[in-house]
Amino acid sequence: xxxxxxxxxxxxxxxxxxxxxxxxxxxxxxxxxxxxxxxxxxxxxxxxxxxxxxxxxxxxxxxxxxxxxxxxxxxxxxxxxxxxxxxxxxxxxxxxxxxxxxxxxxxxxxxxxxxxxxxxxxxxxxxxxxxxxxxxxxxxxx
Numbered sequence: 485x486x487x488x489x490x491x492x493x494x495x496x497x498x499x500x501x502x503x504x505x506x507x508x509x510x511x512x513x514x515x516x517x518x519x520x521x522x523x524x525x526x527x528x529x530x531x532x533x534x535x536x537x538x539x540x541x542x543x544x545x546x547x548x549x550x551x552x553x554x555x556x557x558x559x560x561x562x563x564x565x566x567x568x569x570x571x572x573x574x575x576x577x578x579x580x581x582x583x584x585x586x587x588x589x590x591x592x593x594x595x596x597x598x599x600x601x602x603x604x605x606x607x608x609x610x611x612x613x614x615x616x617x618x619x620x621x622x623x624x625x626x
Contacts (some may be wrong), residue, residue, distance in 0.1 A: 492524035492599075494573055494581035494615075498591045499625055504529040508539035513625055516582060526576055530589040530611040534565025543588045546598025550588050550610065553600055559610075562589055566611040575622055581615055585624045591617075592624040 498505045500520055501512040519525060532538060541552040549559045566589065573581070583590035591609035596602065612622050 491577045491579050492526050494578045495525050495527050496584040497527040499527040502526050504532050504538050506540050507543050528564035528569050528571050530569045533568040534561040536561050544596040544598045544604045545588050562610040566614040569613050580621045582625050583612055585626045592622040
């Protein structure tokens with residue numbers, strides 16, 4: 485799972501046990517926590533960096549826009565957070581990012597379809613997509 489290199493890695497903060505998810509909880513991943521003990525890991529929460537509160541309503545992507553459960557378009561918050569994460573990545577010469585699967589910000593390969601019915605579709609979250617476009621390898625972590 486972990487590729488060694490001389491640069492730090494980026495990681496979704498919720499995977500390191502930081503309670504920043506929409507529900508105010510975290511999704512600690514023991515392998516990511518273990519890795520953070522032996523390697524420099526920079527934790528980020530694109531949604532918080534974009535100005536969203538914790539807790540917050542669920543968000544999903546539909547037709548390249550991000551909507552809350554109540555229908556409000558929060559795409560600009562997600563884009564702002566993604567840009568801040570990219571800036572952090574560039575400053576720290578990040579080559580790899582371990583991101584939370586299925587998230588509208590961090591999901592890589594599979595995301596929810598925007599219907600809030602837990603239906604997965606092929607696609608990437610806003611941050612994952614921007615990082616990929618800038619040459620950063622994304623590893624999806626469940």
